[in-house]
């Protein structure tokens with residue numbers, strides 16, 4: 001997609017610091033890192049969110065995430081990782097080209113976990129909600 005900043009990175013119109021690359025995806029250092037080694041992994045085709053992606057794109061993207069993690073481990077040896085993505089504008093996605101954030105974590109780094117993203121469970125019970133899925 002012409003105006004997409006991550007498509008421009010893939011086309012090498014914008015420079016990046018590569019962490020890992022294969023036929024299907026590219027992993028590079030986030031330009032505004034939240035922690036040392038903050039890496040983003042993107043598919044080489046323009047897809048905005050998981051809902052619009054085909055199975056092969058997701059499979060190869062997650063395989064790329066694993067390879068990028070292996071590379072970051074080799075270089076920085078963190079103790080753990082927070083891995084995830086902002087899927088959709090209301091969830092905080094700023095760049096509309098799906099990308100997985102890899103955040104290296106160290107013992108005592110003071111960061112949060114998935115549960116710190118939101119804590120608004122609402123008044124519908126889990127049992128009530130479950131009935132909607134059957």
Ligand code: AMP
Pocket residue numbers: 005014016028029030031032033040085086092093094095096
């Ligand atoms: P999100 O808020 O999930 O859409 O994340 C977008 C991420 O892309 C942010 O963490 C930005 O710092 C990062 N980013 C934006 N432009 C660039 C760039 N040119 N090179 C590397 N990372 C970028």
Ligand code: ZN
Pocket residue numbers: 001004005006007008045046047096097
């Ligand atoms: Zn794109």
